[in-house]
Amino acid sequence: MNEAAPLTVLIYYQNEKRAEEVRSLVARRFPQLTVRAVSARGDAEALVEEADVIAGWGFPTDLLARARRLRWFHKFAAGVDDVVAAGTLPPQAVLTRTDGRVFGRRMAEYVIAYMLAHSQNVPRILRQQAERRWKPFLTTTLAGRTVGIAGLGDIGQEIVRRAAALDMRVLGWRRSAGDVPGVERMYAGREEFHEFRGQCDYVVVVLPLTDATRGLFDDTAFAAMRDGTYLINVGRGPVIQEQALLRALESGKLAGATLDVFDVEPLPEDHPFWRMENVIVTPHMSGPTVAEEVTAPFIENMERFLAGRPLLKQVDLQRGY
Secondary structure, three states: OOOOOOOEEEEEEOOHHHHHHHHHHHHOOOOOEEEEEEEHHHEEEEEEEEEEEEEEEEOHHHHHHOOOOOEEEEEOOOOHHHHHHHHOOOOOEEEEEHHHHHHHHHHHHHHHHHHOOOHOOHHHHHHHHHOOOOOOOOOOOOOOOOEEEOOOHHHHHHHHHHHHOOOOOEEEEEOOOOOOOOOOOOOHHHHHHHHHHHOOOOEOOOOOOOHHHHHHOOOHHHHHHOOEEEEEEEEOOHHOOOHHHHHHHHOOOOEEEOOOOOOOOOOOOOHHHOHHHHHHHOOOOOOOOOHHHHHHHHHHHHHHHHOOOOOOOOOOOOOOO
16 A cells, blocks of 8 residues: 555544553554554544544544544454444444454353352352351352353353363354354344343353444343343443343342343442342453553454455444444
8 A cells, every 4th residue: 555645544432551552552553653652532533534544442433523533443352332323433444353362262251250259159258258157058060061151252152162161051142044053052132132141140242332222121021031040241242231130130030140231330329239249240340451462363353454355353333343
């Protein structure tokens, strides 16, 4: 790709240290580019009109309408619902996301950790320790239990591998049909969603947020689940209707939940989830963005971009992923 002037790449993270780490990695690999890092809206606003490429996490999406030179926007995350929903991406710009395999190992370990914490009743152990109370009790095992994974992309497939290694029965559900290694049975589409969720001891949500998935887990969905099902959400908060989930947890329909994503983040201090004994709240940390890990696929795509080749992990704006 021949350019009269160096391409300008704008790296954005609200964490200033993270922004500079990524900028340094990109600039080291592509010294011919102008690579700038910002971590505040005001700084991004001052530079957005000169950026040919923007990459980051948490970028103020309303500013994209002013990115007159933008040809490529990359998000250092697997989910791009904020960018898609904003509708401000210039028509000439391509949108890409980070390969889910970058986060897959960490997110799969997170899911397995909290399924084990539930089966071993770790919350009860911690309560008894705090009370200095010696009272043995019987725990369960994950082997032979059924886990249903809603969302079988790169991350979901990594969870499948880990769950199958623990001798769990693995079911899968997604928008379209197709076999996935390690999944005993795949379900697809709304017509098979009811049967899928009614067979699971554990339901793991790894779905992107789209018009089709928003509010998918509602009162009807929870009513169809087995009594005592345990829910883990590492996808997007609005995929689950929070009031419906609260009702299912308070009634005992669900045994409990581990939640890493929410409708509003940070989770408000007065939210009922904080004080529920059968809920574990984590601060959107299951798939951390480690600079070296998330930058590697961006650098690979930059090589393709400079060579005029198609970019990997392009997002279909109609589908939302």
